[in-house]
Amino acid sequence: LLTACTSNDPGTDAQVKTNSSGDANAAPGTKVVIGFSAPAADHGWIAAITNNAKAQAGAYTDVELKTVEAGADAAAQRAALATLIAQKPTVLVMLPHDGKELNATGLEAMRAGIPVVNLDRAFPSQAAYRLQIKGDNFGMGLAAGDYIGAQLKAKGVSNPIIGEIPGIDSLELTQERTQGFNTALAAYGFKVANRRPAEFTADSGQASATALLQALPKMDALWNHDDDQGIGVLAAIKQANRSEFFMVGGAGSKAAIDAISADNSVLKATVTYSPSMASSAISLARLIGQGKGLNDLVELQVPKQITLASETITKENAAKYAKLGF
Amino acid sequence: MIAEAVRAKSPRQIDDGVIRNLGLVGVLIILVIIGIVTRPELYSDPTWVRNNVLTILQQASAIGVVTVGMTFVIIGGGIDLSVGAIIALSGVWATTLATQSYGAAGMIFTALVVGLAVGVVNGVLISYGKLVPFIATLAMLVSARGLAAQISGKQTQVSANATINDIASTKLIGIPLLVWILAAVVAAGWVLLNRTTFGRRTVAVGGNPEAARLAGINVKRHTLMLYALSGICCGIAAIMLTSQATSAQAAMANLYELDAIAAAIIGGTLLSGGRGTIVGALFGVLVFSTITNLFAINNLSTEVQNMVKGGIIVAAVLIQQFRYRSLTQLLKR
Amino acid sequence: MIAEAVRAKSPRQIDDGVIRNLGLVGVLIILVIIGIVTRPELYSDPTWVRNNVLTILQQASAIGVVTVGMTFVIIGGGIDLSVGAIIALSGVWATTLATQSYGAAGMIFTALVVGLAVGVVNGVLISYGKLVPFIATLAMLVSARGLAAQISGKQTQVSANATINDIASTKLIGIPLLVWILAAVVAAGWVLLNRTTFGRRTVAVGGNPEAARLAGINVKRHTLMLYALSGICCGIAAIMLTSQATSAQAAMANLYELDAIAAAIIGGTLLSGGRGTIVGALFGVLVFSTITNLFAINNLSTEVQNMVKGGIIVAAVLIQQFRYRSLTQLLKR
């Protein structure tokens, strides 16, 4: 099922939004140099973040994007950002390795007069950013838990066995997702029977799923946090010849959305955590750089915080989301 | 007299390696008993038990193949930190759209050739470039993962080839094909190490390189071949993992180098070279994958799992040493 | 005549280590030249150059401290895979709310004591438990990170202590405090290795443990002390990193073990023990952090960066070897 949709071709599936509807903000304005830094991509979602940012910047004639690679850890990213800040970009868009660890760098840039757009992983200090765009990790877990709870309730399963395959477990975002998931399930009186973390990669997803399936000879529902590792999770399910349960994905990759609309596997839904936030971040960074606000808002400036809603993609609405898949 | 010395030592006739392996079997048995005690309801179902054994073996298969290659390298006095990276590069290269267009044979061929080629580069750097193995293969680790990321555009590359994807789900006589592959590689590795001149020379090169040189062995060429062998094993493992995950990506087989080295050492291979057993390495891999299985069926959280895992490893080695000592003691009488 | 030849002066008088280090200085110079050639506009600004040097040193400071401890362990015939995990555990323990309530001194004390304690456990397992260092410290790696995750609840723990947080931004005579700490640790390490009986024992224990034992050296106790030393270095590094990040978490100092071992080996320390230099290890760390800096100012993408990095490491070692050989050749005349 997944075989038809290899994502070997980065760039073509990037999500770009140009405000074409005769919007005043779309008209070229003063030139904006946007500095951009995201952690080294070793899996699909992060790669999509960088690709989206580049594609979105390319769509504007008045934006110059300066990206610096963030290296392997927070220390490396700090070092890279130090050189970027020295070059005085108009705005800085930053997806940090860890929001708390890079908080100081955010402060430094803001003090140097460079507005910071903090993407995804939040800085604890309000003074460290001008704009914060976050996905909703807790909400994602909440959405997944709600979907699973509702489905199981509809089926009349009283004591369901629910499995969970998170991503890298030491990350705070994983914690938030799991907390959201548990909160939603608790509302139905359900809880997770077994939880095997993977590492956001397909092979680790396969390994964790195999272990989980072995530990739960019968299962009713499964939430896998990340659609990229989900490729391996689905492979493991097929290899174990299991189909008595349904599965919910996370993030919203193109492969997952296609599988959901094809409806020929256990994957019945996925909850979004869209890398399109990078595109939005570039758009808004441009507006900040040009001192413009959002058209639909009364305020003259871009707001300080935007949290994207996590949406649930099912067979019914999959077509609508197809173009947002990464 | 030498005669008496020789006679006095006859208990040694029973190979160190065998006793060590017995120790590891003991560790495995203890782990299984823990499993039975903690989850009796699962172990009461024979089908489940059968499946569980096969699952453990299957999860051990790819890393097991890598460990066989690693064991040769370590016995030969070296170390290969690049195995995970080689797998990633082989896997990614074998799943590009271009390679996939050549079908399953093309993909397998590509994975093996890439693995072999990287292994040869490692070998040349180490034997002819005189680089320390640790540094040479660490450099290769970094570079090969970088190249894999470059080739894949950092995307997960899905395999569209049904033949490749089916490897992981195929069974022969009720046993997964992947386990057969592992068995074949282990058997071949055992024969190669114990019954061929190549294997015997590996022990010599690692145990006493100067003596090997004086005996007329081409130490450099032999060293090169050891890394090439490890590279081929990684190529095989790349296909196995790609089949299991129906995809490949630059970050796959993360930290396999640590797992493989640890399994080889627990299996009785001397990190300084010159001694080691293939069967021991296999047991080492099985111990690790049984521990993972034990954690899964008991649903331990990652942090508790990690805390306990370190303790289990230490305990396993201590048990093995204890058994080793007491057994030799016993046999001495 | 041999007598004359001897009077002519054995070139060995000029320490191998010094020549090797000269090679590494050469490598550093080449890296800087590459930086100048690729980004002349940056290098034309003296303030920037000065800052850049300080940045490189500062980035090298925490890993440099760890590498000093690691160098002792390796010279003493061991290896410590748990350094990154010890840093994480020390850092996390030092930044719990409870510890933070004791102020900066309490945090520093906690970090050092935790580092020391974990090091002692490593040492006991290895010297008295007779575990292979690789396995013992690998087990510790897993356990300590697990414990750190448990303590921190997998959260990043922010340091609210201004004194601690200021360490990273304080400068003395224009040079960051972190660099002073590194300098102090390196100097102390050098004296300890080259001018004290402790250092002499370390070389003996690593070079030929049986000879050391028969010469009356308490090999076990000394081995224990080496791991304790490494643990303390990790405790110091934990404070440095916590200050830099104004926070600590269970995943911090990831893979520091590989970096530290690589730096020590590039600096001329023999992985099999018995030989090594502190200054070389420092240069090894500086080479790595200069490479990272070079990549940053040239804004290479991660994948290209990785591909190139492996090549640079290989080239660096080859240059160093080349210089080593030609220098000894030169001195022969």
Added chain:
Amino acid sequence: MSDPSASAGTATGGDPVLRLTDVVKTFPGVRALDGVQLEVRAGEVHCLLGQNGAGKSTLIKVLAGVHHADSGEISWLGEPFAPVTPQAAMRAGIATIYQELDLVDDLSVAENAFLGHEQSRFGFTRRRSSAASTRQILARLGHPEIPPRRLVKNLPAAGKQIVSMARALSHDARLIVMDEPSAVLAHDEVANLFRIIRELTAQGIAVIYISHRLAEIREIGDRVTVLKDGRTTAANLPARSTPTRELVGRMTGRSMEYVFPPRRPAPEAEPVLVVEGLTRHGEFADATLAVAPGEIVGIAGLVGSGRSELLETIFGARRADSGTVTMDGRRITGVGAAVARGIGMAPEERKSQALLLDEPVYKNMTLASFSGFAHGGFTDTRDERAAALRTADQLELRPRDVDRPARTLSGGNQQKVVVGRWLLGGTKLLLLDEPTRGVDVGARAELYQVIRGLADDGVAVLLVSSEVPEVLGLADRVLVMREGRLVHEAPAEELDEDTVLDLVMAGSLLEGEPA
């Protein structure tokens, strides 16, 4: 590859097979060979004599393709010869037994014997046939009891030496080079070795034989070439008839006799070392002995009789199964305690047990005493170096350079470093295990003087040596060890070589071992 025409000739009458002219080989800082001439004939035993560091081992390594000569000519079977690798030399028919054991511990006896030229089919080793061939060679060497499948690490040192010889014999060689093969062999083993050498020469095979024991050279050698400081100082002397004075003179440049220093009447003193009922199962049993200050006690015995183990157990390096060791009335429980009480031991195997090969000589010499030179934990290398230099002079270390890594010393000089270590510290009891192994005649006499001098200063010495004359000449009192038991004790004056040999051998003769 035996040549029937050569085997017909008398031992010394064969044609020259090997000729070296003006061969030079330098190492950094040392001209190890400085114009060597050598001529070896088919079917002869050609002995190489020379002081430690004279260049003997270097010479044979040039022949074996391990080192490459800087200049000079080698002709082998009439052809110019310059082996690039050990393999090339072996293919040309030159097999070598090296001074340092060159075996692989974790391979079996048979695998070691055929290492590098394994009997194989399609790369698979032919285990049965190589075991059979090995058994045959071992039988020829008089050791049919060594199992071909036993791992070499489980053999005692003498057994390893036999395997080294088996490896040389496994080649179809026309010249066999033996670098101090007898150093680790006891009396009866040496006789065995000589029997084999005679067999070889009878087949026309040439043998180059290196030893520091003049008696051996007289017994087995045909002609002698003497090296001094890398040069040939005398060539083709008749081995049997050349006076010792002349040989030693050519080696050392001065005349020296192989003499033992005079004994002084032993002072009446309480023993410092008292060993009672010491036992390690399978190694030695019920050893009881005492050594007084100023006394040298020698232990004679065959290789494998357990003397090294006894010494190591006294030193605390092995744990006794039962029995006690007391020094000055205090129990010795481990090496640390032993060293603290002033016991020093020069172990048997210098490379594995004693030396830091990459460290300079002076640090090796002060390994047991550097903390004594230190001030508050800080080492004093200047004092150490000076002290080491004094000891080096005492023992005639050459080159006289204490900063050179121990690795670059010749075998005999390494041995001097190990012994020197314990002359430095203020030891009260010295345990010496084969202290003169590989040490040349001149230095040996010096070493005897030093040991005697120490005894005269009140140091107690317990000495193990496989050379009976050495035990008899140097010790005040002799213990005879056989199969792990001390079977006889007597003042040295009351014993002679034959008596000791009888005592030592009794056990093995009863067992019907080949003499």
